[in-house]
Amino acid sequence: MAADCIFCKIIGKEIPSEFIYEDDDMIAIRDINPKAPVHLLIIPRKHIRSINDIEAVDEALLGRMMTVAKGLAVKEGTDKSGYRVFFNVEKGGGQEVFHLHLHLVGGFDRG
Numbered sequence: 001m002a003a004d005c006i007f008c009k010i011i012g013k014e015i016p017s018e019f020i021y022e023d024d025d026m027i028a029i030r031d032i033n034p035k036a037p038v039h040l041l042i043i044p045r046k047h048i049r050s051i052n053d054i055e056a057v058d059e060a061l062l063g064r065m066m067t068v069a070k071g072l073a074v075k076e077g078t079d080k081s082g083y084r085v086f087f088n089v090e091k092g093g094g095q096e097v098f099h100l101h102l103h104l105v106g107g108f109d110r111g
Contacts, residue, residue, distance in 0.1 A: 001047055002047045002099070005047060005097075005098070005099050006097055006099075007043050007047075007097055007099035007101065008047055008099060010027070010029065010043075011027055011043065011045050017029050018030070020040060020072065020075075021042070021068060021071075021072060023068075024045070025044060025045060025046075025061060025064060026042060026043060026044045026045060026061075026064070026065060026068060027042075027043050027045070028040050028041065028042045028043070028068065028072055028104075029041050029043070031103070035105060036105045036106060036107050036108060037106070037107030037108065038076045038077075038078050038083070038104065038105065038106045038107035039103065039104070039105050040069075040072055040076070040103070040104040041101045041102070041103060041104075042065050042068055042069055042072070042101060042102040042103075042104060043099065043100070043101045043102075044061055044065065044100055044101075046058075046061065047099055048099070048100040049098050049099065049100070050087075050089050050090055050095055050098060050100060051087050051089045051100065052089060052090065053100075054100070065102045066085065066102075069085045069102060069104045072104055073104060073106065076104075076106070076107070077107075078104075078106030078107050081106065081107070081108070081109060082106060082108075083104060083105060083106025083107075084103070084104075084105045084106065085102055085103065085104050085105075086102070086103050086105075087100070087101070087102055087103070088103070
C-alpha cells in the first residue's frame with residue numbers, strides 16, 4: 001500500500017466507496033467520472049504503479065482481473081451489447097491515478 005494513493009485508501013476503507021466486487025486480490029468500484037452508462041474500475045489490492053511496473057509474478061493477477069471483468073460485464077448486463085476493457089498507461093496514455101486499474105466501459109445500446 002502506498003500512503004498517498006487514493007486507491008490504496010479506498011481499498012483500506014479510509015475513503016468510503018461502494019465495492020461492486022471484492023475478493024482477496026482485488027476490488028471493483030464505479031468510476032466517479034463515468035464515460036459510459038457502465039464504467040467500472042477493477043483495482044488490485046497490490047499496489048502496482050502502472051502496466052510498466054508489472055512483473056512476471058503479476059501474470060496470474062492480470063488474468064484474474066480479466067476474468068472478473070467478464071463476470072462484471074454479465075452482472076451489469078453489458079455482455080451481450082458489448083463493452084471495452086482497457087488500461088491507461090502513464091500520463092500520456094490517460095492514466096490519472098498511479099495504481100494499476102482496469103476500466104470496464106459499456107452500456108451503450110448500439111442496436
